[in-house]
Amino acid sequence: METAPRIPAEEADHDISLCPFVVGAWARLLQVAPTLLATVEAELKQAGLPPTQWYDALAALERAPQEAMAPGEIERHLLLTQCTTSRLIDRLVAEGYALRVVNPDDRRRQIVHLSAAGKTLIARMWPVYAAAIRRHVGRKLAPDDAQALIRILEKLA
Amino acid sequence: METAPRIPAEEADHDISLCPFVVGAWARLLQVAPTLLATVEAELKQAGLPPTQWYDALAALERAPQEAMAPGEIERHLLLTQCTTSRLIDRLVAEGYALRVVNPDDRRRQIVHLSAAGKTLIARMWPVYAAAIRRHVGRKLAPDDAQALIRILEKLA
DNA sequence: TGACAATAGATGCATCTGCATATAATTCTG
DNA sequence: CAGAATTATATGCAGATGCATCTATTGTCA
Structure with missing residues (x-):
């Protein structure tokens, strides 16, 4: 470090x-x-809430069409490896925040759906998450700094 | 992510x-x-080399007085947790890159010394590490960007 | 001095990750 | 259409991490 x-x-x-x-x-x-x-x-x-990764995945689902995505899409979206994604979905499903549905037309494929509990969790997490971001990022940067940071980080991506 | x-x-x-x-x-x-x-x-x-964390720890030792530090110092220096540091030192010692010496005046304390093999490893790693940093950071940023990035990140620290 | 607090570091356990590989389903090819 | 290649996902295993706790040693103070 x-x-x-x-x-x-x-x-x-x-x-x-x-x-x-x-x-x-x-x-x-x-x-x-x-x-x-x-x-x-x-x-x-x-606050008794799960990690940011869960939020990221559920929030990605929430704004996807039908509030559902294939595992491979989630993987690319969150920039995770395939096996990490598979096990993240395992945990979300195990906790009832998402559902796995096998695609009947191609049974290799799945679609992961956001559940009602998942929507509730997102809503519970966001205030805490946003407050933390504001406290640890927003408060420390001038508005220009935040923009400049984005611009520079995009060059690195 | x-x-x-x-x-x-x-x-x-x-x-x-x-x-x-x-x-x-x-x-x-x-x-x-x-x-x-x-x-x-x-x-x-x-390139067959160990992770950056090893480099960071060994390089910290290298520039410390006597090329040695207490585990607690390494911990604070690298911003690691106590148990992570303890096991990182385990690995470095196991590979012969560092030595643990118990402080005879206070046998709770140790001093971790950089070994000759450790110095060699640093020298082998740096060219590869530096080339990677240059390729993935240096080449993508204008000099002003790098300075601006440092300035902004320091506000966040 | 002797019991208790404090300090430095190690460790058991559960979890998470990556790597490689396995499994299952589909597509391609001759 | 059978067999090989490809695709989507899962999983065994090894390594690393955090948390809580443990051990060993030293410091404190009545």
Whole structure:
């Protein structure tokens, strides 16, 4: 989480073009993002709510047509691996927040539907989640900063 | 990893002050940082090298006085939890990259020393690590962007 | 001094992840 | 149409993490 040591001697040999700002940006990015996430996750847990990943998945379902998506779509949408997605869906289904339905036309395929309980959960999570984002991001950034951050991060994506 | 849905109806009720840029910045941050990290980790693994965390820990040791630190210092330095740090040190010691020495004056305390093999590993990892950072960060950002990113991330820290 | 608090670190357990592979269903091909 | 290739999803296993707790050692204070 700290990376970017005071540039060691060998750096000059191998990476003349790696300027300190780049290393610094890398180090900060990898320090700040997980720290913020952990803070927000802790606030959700504190409120007796599941992790942000559950929210992300359920919210993606909510705004999909029919409030349903194929596992593969969820995977691409949340940028998860296939096996992580499969098991995330397992947990959502086990808790009753989503339903798996096998596509009768192609029985390899499934459609994951948001359940009523899932909609309720989203509604319960969002206020807590949003408050945490506001507290830990919104309050610390000027509006221009937030825009600039988005612009720069999009270059990195 | 996607977060920040198209703002659901209930948002207005609970979080009037949470502007879309803030939510967008949060979402991008949590999308981009892990993706970049995974990419860089993959390049290290590809080169037969251990994860960035090992580099971070060993590099921290390298520039500490005597090339040694207490576990608690490493923990604070890398922003890890106590148990994560303990087991990270286990692995480094098991591979011979570091040594645990019990402090004779207070046998609860240890000092973790960088070994010669550890120094070698740092030197082997840095070129690969730096090249990956340059490729995935340096090349994508204008110099001003990198500075701006640092400045904004520091506000969030 | 002797019991209790505090500190540094380790560890058992449950959970989560990735990797590789397995399973099941469908499509392609000769 | 049989057999191979492809696609969608699941799963066994190993490794890493957090949480809570445990052990060992030292400090405190009556």
